[in-house]
Amino acid sequence: xxxxxxxxxxxxxxxxxxxxxxxxxxxxxxxxxxxxxxxxxxxxxxxxxxxxxxxxxxxxxxxxxxxxxxxxxxxxxxxxxxxxxxxxxxxxxxxxxxxxxxxxxxxxxxxxxxxxxxxxxxxxxxxxxxxxxxxxxxxxxxxxxxxxxxxxxxxxxxxxxxxxxxxxxxxxxxxxxxxxxxxxxxxxxx
Numbered sequence: 471x472x473x474x475x476x477x478x479x480x481x482x483x484x485x486x487x488x489x490x491x492x493x494x495x496x497x498x499x500x501x502x503x504x505x506x507x508x509x510x511x512x513x514x515x516x517x518x519x520x521x522x523x524x525x526x527x528x529x530x531x532x533x534x535x536x537x538x539x540x541x542x543x544x545x546x547x548x549x550x551x552x553x554x555x556x557x558x559x560x561x562x563x564x565x566x567x568x569x570x571x572x573x574x575x576x577x578x579x580x581x582x583x584x585x586x587x588x589x590x591x592x593x594x595x596x597x598x599x600x601x602x603x604x605x606x607x608x609x610x611x612x613x614x615x616x617x618x619x620x621x622x623x624x625x626x627x628x629x630x631x632x633x634x635x636x637x638x639x640x641x642x643x644x645x646x647x648x649x650x651x652x653x654x655x656x657x658x659x660x
Contacts, residue, residue, distance in 0.1 A: 497526040501535070513539040521549070527559035532574075544579035553588065560593065567593045571603070581607040586618055595634030601627050 504519025515537045523530040532551040539545050553570040560567055572587035585591070585603040602618040605611075616627045 499523065499525045503535075521551075528556070529558070530554065530556045530574075540579065542579070545576075546578065547574075547576045549574045565594045567591070583607070584618075589614075595632070597630075597632040599630040 501517055501521065501523050503517035503521040506515070506517050508515045517535045519533070521530075521532045521535045523532075523535060530549060532549040532554045534551070535547065535549045537545055537547050550573050553572050554574045555568075555570045556574070557566055557568045559565075569585070569589070569591035571585035571589040573585070575584040575586075576582070577584075583603075583605045587601055588599075589601065589603040590599050591597065591603060598614055600614040600616060602613075602615040602621075604613040614629045614631070616629055
């Protein structure tokens with residue numbers, strides 16, 4: 471099911487999301503964990519135990535975070551936990567994007583975020599749940615499924631989406647004062 475919902479700017483995992491605080495991208499990233507190990511040959515850095523990643527308003531918690539860098543300096547991040555949680559303030563809004571999943575993967579080169587197993591994202595009153603959420607930031611598309619692609623499951627769970635209608639004030643002519651909410655994510659507007 472393709473679901474282009476504005477609330478699915480779930481890429482709070484990557485500070486470069488379209489709907490998250492843009493100023494966050496310019497701030498330093500701080501990682502706190504019980505243990506860290508790096509491998510210069512494989513260009514891999516691993517954090518384990520009560521991992522907390524912050525950058526501006528963005529905050530991620532996980533049991534383990536692995537960051538691998540390719541030869542072009544693009545990063546691929548994998549966070550696992552019980553669950554992985556994230557929270558980030560939306561651009562030009564007092565609302566927050568919040569979510570969790572058992573595993574989160576971010577591919578910086580392709581600008582894609584994948585949330586696996588009991589994935590849940592909330593923004594304002596809007597929510598989406600599924601066992602797999604894929605957000606493609608370049609194409610501005612979201613896919614929510616009861617199971618990840620290619621997964622062999624006997625009975626995949628179902629997708630659940632809750633959309634809160636906007637409050638509308640009728641003007642003198644009877645037309646709504648507030649335009650309807652555009653459900654398509656738009657990287658350039660907020």
